[in-house]
Amino acid sequence: MRRRGFLAAGFAGFLAGCDRIAQSARGGDLLRAAEGWHKTAQRALNPPGALAPEFTRADISPFFRGNGTINPTNGDYQAHLAAGFADWRLRVTGLVERPLELSLAELRALPQRTQITRHDCVEGWSAIGEWTGPQLAALLDAAGVLPAARFAVFRCADELDGAMYYESVDLVDARHPQTIVAHSLNGAPLPVRNGAPLRMRIERQLGYKHAKYLTGIEMVSSLDGIGGGRGGHWEDRGYQWYAGI
Ligand SMILES: Nc1nc2c(c(=O)[nH]1)N[C@H]1C(S)=C(S)[C@@H](COP(=O)(O)O)O[C@H]1N2
Ligand SMILES: [Mo]
Numbered sequence: 001m002r003r004r005g006f007l008a009a010g011f012a013g014f015l016a017g018c019d020r021i022a023q024s025a026r027g028g029d030l031l032r033a034a035e036g037w038h039k040t041a042q043r044a045l046n047p048p049g050a051l052a053p054e055f056t057r058a059d060i061s062p063f064f065r066g067n068g069t070i071n072p073t074n075g076d077y078q079a080h081l082a083a084g085f086a087d088w089r090l091r092v093t094g095l096v097e098r099p100l101e102l103s104l105a106e107l108r109a110l111p112q113r114t115q116i117t118r119h120d121c122v123e124g125w126s127a128i129g130e131w132t133g134p135q136l137a138a139l140l141d142a143a144g145v146l147p148a149a150r151f152a153v154f155r156c157a158d159e160l161d162g163a164m165y166y167e168s169v170d171l172v173d174a175r176h177p178q179t180i181v182a183h184s185l186n187g188a189p190l191p192v193r194n195g196a197p198l199r200m201r202i203e204r205q206l207g208y209k210h211a212k213y214l215t216g217i218e219m220v221s222s223l224d225g226i227g228g229g230r231g232g233h234w235e236d237r238g239y240q241w242y243a244g245i
Contacts, residue, residue, distance in 0.1 A: 035241055042244035048172045052203035052245070055116040060186060061127040064119075066193025069165065072158035072213055080157075085197040090181065094153070094219035097144030104183060104197055110134035113180050120245055121207035129194075131201050133182040137175045139217065145171075148221045151231070154200050155216035160233060167211040168223055168231040168241075169202055178203040181214065206243035208234045 072078075080088055085104060092100040114132040136152070152174040156165040173179055180201050183190060190196040195212025202209040209232070223229060228236030235241045 038240060039242035039244070042242060043172075046204060046244060048176070050204070052117055052178055055118065055128050057116065057130065059128050060116060060130055064127045064129045064185060064191075064194060065125065066191070067121055067123065067125075067207065069158040069160050069212065070193040074159040075157060077157050077213065081192065081196070088197050088215075090198060090214060091216040092139055092143045092219075093216060095146040095149035095221060096140075096219050097146060098142070100139065100143050102139075107134055107181060107183060107198070110138055113177070115178055115180070115201070115203070117178070117201070117203045119207050119210065122239070122243075130186050131180060131182040132184040132187070133180040133198075133201070135177060136179045136181055136200075136217070137177070139181065140174065140219075143219075145219055149219035151220050151223055153218040153220055153223070153226055154211035154214055155218060156211050157213040157215050161237075163227065163233060163236070165211065165213070165233045166227050167200070167202075167209055167233065168220075168226070169205075169209065173202055173204065176202075176204065181217075204244060206245060208232065208239060209243050 088104055090100075090102045090107065092102070111134065112132055113135055114130060116128060116130045118126050118128045120126045140152075149171070151168045151170055154167045154169075156167075158165050169179070178201065182195075182199050182201050183197060185191065185194055190199060195210075195214070198214040199212040200210050200214060220226065223231045227233065230236045231241040232239070
C-alpha cells in the first residue's frame, strides 16, 4: 500500500483531478432536507472559495485549550506517544486510484500552509492559533480521487463515549485551500491535548469538525453505514453535519 514518489504522479494529475471533482461536487450533496437548506444558505453567504478570516501573530491565544478527548487512553496511542510518533501513519484510502500511507516526515516534506485562524467550539469558547501542515487537496491529488467519491471521512485514534471519533466533509471543504492536515500549532509539534501528531483544520466550520488524532482519510460515496450514519461523532448525537460558521 505504501507509495514512494507519489508526489510526481499526484501533481501531474492535478488539473484533470480538479475538473473531475468540481463536476462531481456540483449540485450540492444534501444529506437531509433541513441540513441541505442550512448548507445552501451558508454557501450562498460564504461561497465555496471564500477564506475564513486569518489573523496575525499578535492575536494568537496564549493558551489553546483542549476539548473532548485530550489524551487518548484506548488502543496503542500511548505507545505511539512514548515512541515520539515515529511509526504513526496517515492512510488515504477508499475511492482513490492509489491508496497512500504517509509518515510524519513525508507529510512535513510536502508543500506546507501556515494559517492563523480562530477556532469556535459550540460549547461557547474560541481560541486563535497558528496551524501548519500540507493541504488536504495535495494528498487527494496524490491519491487520485475517483469520480464516485463525494465525502472525505476522517478517522481518529480516540474513543469517546464508547465510539471511535470520526468526522466528514464534502469535496468542496476537502479541497478548500485552508483545509490542512496540521502537525504543528504555533510553530511546535501539536500538543497531545490538541490532537498530536495530526489533526484536521476545517476552518469554515465549527470546532467538532476538526478531527484530532488523525489516522486515516477515507474517500466514500455515502456516509451510510459509517458510525451512526450522520457523518460524525457529534452529528450522530444530534449536531448538524454542515457546521458553517
Ligand atoms: N478525535 C477527536 N477530535 C476532536 C474532538 C475529540 O474529542 N476527538 N473534539 C472536537 C471538538 S468538540 C473541538 S471544539 C475540537 C477541540 O480542539 P482542541 O482540543 O484543539 O481545542 O476538537 C474536535 N475534534
Ligand atoms: Mo467543540
